[in-house]
Amino acid sequence: MKKIIVLAGLLFSVSVHAQDLKTKFNWHNLDYKEDGVRGISTEKAYKELLKDRKSSTVIVGIIDSGIDIHHEDLKSKIWVNKKEIPGNGIDDDGNGFIDDINGWDFLGNSKGEDVHAEQLxxxxxxxxxxxxxxxxxxxxxxxxxxxxxxxxxxxxxxxxxxxxxxxxxxxxxxxxxxxxxxxxxxxxxxxxxxxxxxxxxxxxxxxxxxxxxxxxxxxxxxxxxxxxxxxxxxxxxxxxxxxxxxLNYSYDARSIIGDNPNSLEYGKYGNNEVVGPDALHGTHVAGIVGADRNNNLGVLGVANDVEIMVIRAVPNGDERDKDVANAIRYAVDNGARVINMSFGKGYSPNKKWVDEAIEYADSKGVLLVAAAGNDNSDVDVQPQYPNKFSAKGKEFKNWISVGAINFEEGEKLVASFSNFGKKGVDVFAPGVAIYSTTPGSEYQELEGTSMAAPVVSGLAALLFSYFPDLTHHQVKDIILKTVVKVPGAANPAGKTLEDLSTTGGVVNAYEAIKSAIGIQ
Incomplete structure (x- = not known):
């Protein structure tokens, strides 16, 4: 579920103009020593480490609510299935999905109708x-x-x-x-x-x-x-x-799609309309990953050479395991190297389907990056699904779970809403007051672990782009081993990042790229 954070009785996501931002523009890409905010040093990495290096395009699958593919800052970065002839009603590439030009909508039907809201x-x-x-x-x-x-x-x-x-x-x-x-x-x-x-x-x-x-x-x-x-x-x-x-016991959104919820039916349902009725969340996530860095518009994505594959599977309500599993498989089958998953829920009745899809992604060399959740809870005690552990307790090797940090330091460093877990959360990344793309070529400041995950997805894509020989396991290992440690209390309870995650640190593009150069 794309959870809106409610704080003190008010929705805590703010639509602002760039001049009214809570902190420095593009703060999540800035450097702590040079800029005074604990971003991931992306700009420093481009300037000092990547300026003379060549990149290759990396496909990032974004499983979300839909994306405004015509946004001024995203339209040049949207994946196009060149094997498909638009609008001819034929599955030209034989992948099981008709006219999937920019991705697929697992929440729609053949008439072009889409599910908007769902039950929990x-x-x-x-x-x-x-x-x-x-x-x-x-x-x-x-x-x-x-x-x-x-x-x-x-x-x-x-x-x-x-x-x-x-x-x-x-x-x-x-x-x-x-x-x-x-x-x-x-x-x-x-x-x-x-x-x-x-x-x-x-x-x-x-x-x-x-x-x-x-x-x-x-x-x-x-x-x-x-x-x-x-x-x-x-x-x-x-x-x-x-x-x-x-919370309506009798509401049946699935009747719109007309599928069998008890069967995976991969390639048997959905449509190619990837924007959906509410693309706010997905569009914002997409901008963090790969908004155009060279068009002098809007914002700067973490990765400069990506194509964003749009996979709609997250309604206003809880996503279904069936759609998540199929969305992962679709992204893998169509060339994604990284999959961003900024959603989650408290129950997973068909977890086996999702587990199998994650293992399939691992077998094909695909890295999955997921938001830890926004309940300010310990995921080791109260799991969020999907997560890095299978139903049998096996830890997936191709999974990174991301918590959110604030632009403030000390006891305010870990975002007040962010989930945590010594075993279940791997790293932290900026996730508060993130200014990014929203539908209609607009921009907005939002927060959540949903915003922290695409920071890491962008970093993973950046590594794949400049160091294409790295495996997905190597990219994960680099990201986890090059985190920046921050001593002292990171939340009001006196917990440190070491207490709240497996790595005890914040991801850093500069350090990750230095490590990748050493491996190359």
Missing amino acids: ESVRVYNALKKKFGENPSKKQIKKNKADYELMNKIYEEIEADRKEAEQYLPLYRNMYSALSEATKVLQKAAGTETLTTSLVQDLKAENLDRKGREAKELWLRMQQFGGISELKRGVEYFEEKVNYN
């Missing part, structure tokens, strides 16, 4: 268990299936607690959105323009405003620090979707 996996698991036990299970049935019965009750409590929270926040957000909408109208009239900026509203003199105008100004400025009206609107939509779809 917990709801789907609960429904299956409820069907198994019925309304009045016998004591004998409960005793015989004790573990499942306890799981069903546990999940039900989780769902209802989540529903209660959503139902509490929804009217709050609706009221704030309504109030801010009215305040905006008042200020537009007072300013004589429909376009309001912070400086313009600040310059409105109190003596020229009536009481309603002064109250509108105060409210508008206060809410701007939380993203303003666009973020409140997103908040309303987020909680509406939780109540109406994510």
Whole structure:
């Protein structure tokens, strides 16, 4: 699930202009010694280590919500399947997918219709268990299936607690959105323009405003620090979707696709429409990996020579194991060297399918990079799926799990939302206030381990690009062994990075490339 972070009752992802950023532009690519922020030293690596080296193009598969393939900063970097003739309705390359020009949508049907919202996996698991036990299970049935019965009750409590929270926040957000909408109208009239900026509203003199105008100004400025009206609107939509779809026991999104959820059906369902109804998350992720570095527009991707393969499998809700497994296989079969997976969930009823796909990727030399999750929890105790361990406890050799750091130091270094784990999280990377691409050739500052993972995916692609003879295991080993250690407490609990991850450090492009040069 693409989880929106809620903090202090407000959505904590902010739409801003470059001049209003919380920290330095492109901070995740900057160098701590030279720039004063703990980026991964990408710019320093390009300037000092890569300037006279040749690169080769690397395909990065991004499994996500969809990507705006026409974005000004991404359109030159979108993968094109040259073996496919666009729009002829024929599977020209024989890969099982008709007209898959830029990737594939595992959340659509042959009519071009797409799933937008989905249930949480917990709801789907609960429904299956409820069907198994019925309304009045016998004591004998409960005793015989004790573990499942306890799981069903546990999940039900989780769902209802989540529903209660959503139902509490929804009217709050609706009221704030309504109030801010009215305040905006008042200020537009007072300013004589429909376009309001912070400086313009600040310059409105109190003596020229009536009481309603002064109250509108105060409210508008206060809410701007939380993203303003666009973020409140997103908040309303987020909680509406939780109540109406994510936590709705009877909602059936899969009927749109018309597949059999209990069968993999690789190449038998979906469509080639890779943007989807909500491409915000995927577009932002794509920009972090490989936004055009040479067009003098927008932002700078970590990797300068990539093609982004778009694989849509993550709805507003929990992704299905079936789609994840098929998405991984699709990326592998069509040439991806790196696969970014900025999503996750608490249950995985068909984990075996995903495990097999991960092993398939390993056999083909493909590296998988995954977000650790945004629940501020220990994944060694409460796993997020998919993860680096198989159902049998085997650790996958082609997997990197990524937690998020902040641009601030000391006890604020590890992002307050980031998951962690001495065994389950490998590295940390910048994931707070990351300014990247959003649909409509716009740019936005978002945060989450969803943003930290593509920083690492970009670094992996960079290594493959300049050092094509490296294996995927070598690239992983280089990334993990060249992390920068940061002494001292990294969170308010006094834990260090050593306590919170397997490597105890933050990824660093400069050190990784130095290591790769030594191996070459």
